[in-house]
Amino acid sequence: MNQHHVCAAVFSAGSWGTAVGKIMADAGTSVIMHARRAEIADAINTTHRNPGYFPDIELPQALTATTDPAAALDGANFLVLSIPAQSLRAGLAAWTPHIGPDTVIxxxxxxxxxxxxLRASQVITEVTGIPACRVAVLSxxxxxREIMDGQPAATTIACPDEDAAHRIQKACHTPYFRPYTSTxxxxxxxxxxxxxxIALAVGIASGMGMGHNAQAMLxxxxxxxxTRLATAMGAHPATLSGLAGLGDLVATCxxxxSRNRTFGTHLGQGLSVEQTTAATRQTTEGVKSAGAILALAHAYDVEMPITEVISALLHEKVTLDQxxxxxxxxxPKPER
Structure with a gap:
């Protein structure tokens, strides 16, 4: 199949979905974005801009939008999912009937x-019934914002099926965006x-006026x-020192x-969780997932002291100073 006939459906038109839609269109993939709001879809189609997130950036001609999930998925080689993790199950239940028999997610x-x-890939296989070899993750x-500005970046695309990972890699490889593959x-x-x-913790430290030493320590x-939790759950330790581990951690912290770091900074400056949530328009995944990650740590008997403190703070079990x-x-104990 020639590259120009590769089609991707991107759900939905938030900041990261828009950025990946732009990457794929720049790589020669035809992209249809699914927007929940008609005015966003119309603006993308008529002005080639996403007024909700990047009003100043022109989007490629190969990127269009619709509010109709079935239309977005019609003939799609790839379904790219960029929605809040806690809405994934409900969204997929509605979209699954429209996913093609060979579509890679x-x-x-x-x-x-x-x-x-559950991690997103597990929710996807559970709800859709699609085998794990057709479900990949990008991290x-x-x-x-930097990617929309054409700044250089790299990422990891992981899939149990290396061929599927390579097809996605090809569909989103541009001069400014370099994808690596993994299983x-x-x-x-x-x-x-x-x-x-962890970015919430670093933001809190920054908001309280702590310096770079404290942030680097965190x-x-x-x-x-x-790494302790991931390896206990079967991950390869090298992944955590790569782009999807250390790389993402450094950028976000x-x-x-970074919205998680910014959320933490507000908390560190003394705002409550409610006030900070009101001040932050976008989903802050760390706030939602902290408790779920801590539950995994307990299930796998792994010590996660930073996650434990952040979860307690978010659930108002400890004060900021505590x-x-x-x-x-x-x-104090040996480092290793």
């Missing part, structure tokens, strides 16, 4: 489902989910606890463009 989601503790240090879906998804919680120890003290005062 690509998850951009970085959250853990509350209650079930790396990918801040949407470690578990490692990629856990790296993406846990780093949001990033480093955060990577250690992420150090950039003011949380800060707990993050900084771990009992």
């Amino acid at each position: 690509l998850s951009l989601m970085k959250g853990i489902e509350i209650g079930s503790g 790396g240090p990918n801040l949407a 470690d879906v578990t490692g990629c998804e856990l790296g993406g989910a846990v780093k949001n919680v 990033i480093t120890r955060g990577l250690a606890e992420t 150090s950039s003011p463009l 949380a800060a003290a707990a993050l900084m005062q771990r009992p």
Whole structure:
């Protein structure tokens, strides 16, 4: 099949979905975005801009939009999912009848489902009945704003089927966006989910006026606890020191463009969870997933002290000062 006949349906038209839609269109893939709101779909089709997220960036001609899920999925080689992790199950239930028999699903989601503790790829296979070899995940240090500006970035595409991973790689490889492939879906998804919680901790430290030493400590120890959980769940340790692990962690923890870090900064400055949620328009996956990740840690008997403190703070079981003290005062012991 020639590259220009490759089609991708992107659900939905949020910031990261729009960025990946732009990447794929720039790579020669035809992209149809599914927008929930008619005015967003109309604006994308008539002005080639997404007024909700990137009003200043012109989108490629090969990218169009619709509010009709069946129309978006008609003939799609790839279904790219970029919706809040907690809405995935309900969304998929409605869309599954329209997914073609050979469509490969690509998850951009970085959250853990509350209650079930499932990663996005697991929710996808459970709801759709599509085998795991047709479900891939994309994860790396990918801040949407920088990618929309054409800034260079790399990512990891993980799928149990290497051929499917390579087809996705080809469909989103551009001069500014370099995808690597992997078969470690578990490692990629856990790296993406846990780093949001660590970014909240780094944001809190920053908001409280702590310096780069404290932030680097949290990033480093955060990577250690992420790796402990991921390897306990069957991931390869090398994945966590790669783009989907360390790479994504560093970008999310150090950039003011990161919504999780920004959310943490507001908390560190003394705003409540409610006030911060009201101030943040977009989904902050770390806030939603922290409790679910902690439940996984308990299930796999893994120590995750940073996740534990952040979860307690979000559920108002500890004060900000208690949380800060707990993050900084771990009992001294050998590092390894």
